[in-house]
Amino acid sequence: MSTFDKLDLPFLTKEDEECRMLKDFVREYNKQERGSPRTKSGNATLTVIHQHLIDREKEGIKLPKNSKVKIEEIPTKMNLLYLLNKKVVTNQSTYSVHDLDAVLKTSNNAVGSSKENTPSKPVRDTFEKFSQKNKELRFGVVVLIENPEYINRFTGAFTFTLIYRDPKTPKVLYESVGLIDDLLKHDQLKKSGDWERLIEFSKGK
Numbered sequence: 001m002s003t004f005d006k007l008d009l010p011f012l013t014k015e016d017e018e019c020r021m022l023k024d025f026v027r028e029y030n031k032q033e034r035g036s037p038r039t040k041s042g043n044a045t046l047t048v049i050h051q052h053l054i055d056r057e058k059e060g061i062k063l064p065k066n067s068k069v070k071i072e073e074i075p076t077k078m079n080l081l082y083l084l085n086k087k088v089v090t091n092q093s094t095y096s097v098h099d100l101d102a103v104l105k106t107s108n109n110a111v112g113s114s115k116e117n118t119p120s121k122p123v124r125d126t127f128e129k130f131s132q133k134n135k136e137l138r139f140g141v142v143v144l145i146e147n148p149e150y151i152n153r154f155t156g157a158f159t160f161t162l163i164y165r166d167p168k169t170p171k172v173l174y175e176s177v178g179l180i181d182d183l184l185k186h187d188q189l190k191k192s193g194d195w196e197r198l199i200e201f202s203k204g205k
Contacts, residue, residue, distance in 0.1 A: 003148040004166045004190065012189040014181075017052065018162050019189075022173070022180055024048045025108070025144060029174040041108045041174065045144050046079040049106050053081070053202055060203045062090060062101075070094045073133045078126055079106050081142075083202055101204050102138040103130050109146050140201060145173065145189075158201055160194040 012019050028044035035043070050067035062084045069082065072094060083102040084090065105123050127139045140158040148164045165173070166188040173179060183189050 002167055004164060007148055007164060007190055009164065009190040009192060011187045012163060012184060012191045014184060016191055018191055018195050019180070019184070021048050021052055022145060022163060022189075023177045024051070026174045026177050026180065037172075042079045042106075044174070045108045046081065046106045049104075049142055049144070050081055053199075056199060056202070059199065061199070062086060062088070062204070064092065064095065065090050066093060071097055071100075071130075073097050074126075074129050076126055076129075078122065080104065080126075081106055083138075083204065086204065097130060097134040097137070100130075100134065100137060102140060102201070103127065104139075105141045106144075107141065108144050138201075140198075142198060158197075160198040160201070161192050162195050162198075164190045164192055 012022075025044050025048045028047050029040050032040045032043060046067055050063060053061055053063055054065070064082060064084065067081065070093065071082070074097060081104040082095065082100050083104065084095070085099055085101050088095070088099040105126075123141065130137055130139070138158075140160060143159065143161040145163040145165055146161045147167050149167055165183070169183055169188050170179070173183075180189075
């Protein structure tokens, strides 16, 4: 029995928001005409997670309207989302680290190491740069879909893995929305419950 089979979690359904996110990711990925698969995947994941959190604004979640803004003190090309302090406006293109409540690294799949149980060194280093400028910041990693054989929980930041996939599924899931429907039909995707956790985390302190 695989790790996926042992997960005591509900199968993903078409009605789940996580399923809509996964399909939105596929559409967003295929809209992009340029870039490597890795770059396109990163951009699509950032765009989709950002939009679905923005849609929860009435619940007290506050992000920049633009998913790709600059932070004055920390130049980085990493795919990051920024949760804002309650008093900061959302329509700026540049922010200070002191305008932020939390920094989220987004990824289509694993950013951690199953052996070290930590995020990759570039992620750790980037979080550290932010922390040096603002000790009050919170940090998190959002993984859209993951093979549960990998461990991505680590000390120092929250990890939110939204969907688990059966290891037998294709590694490339962005070819078509129809492929997602096929995986749903054969019970090869499970809902983690981390989307609800991420929403609560994103509401701020």
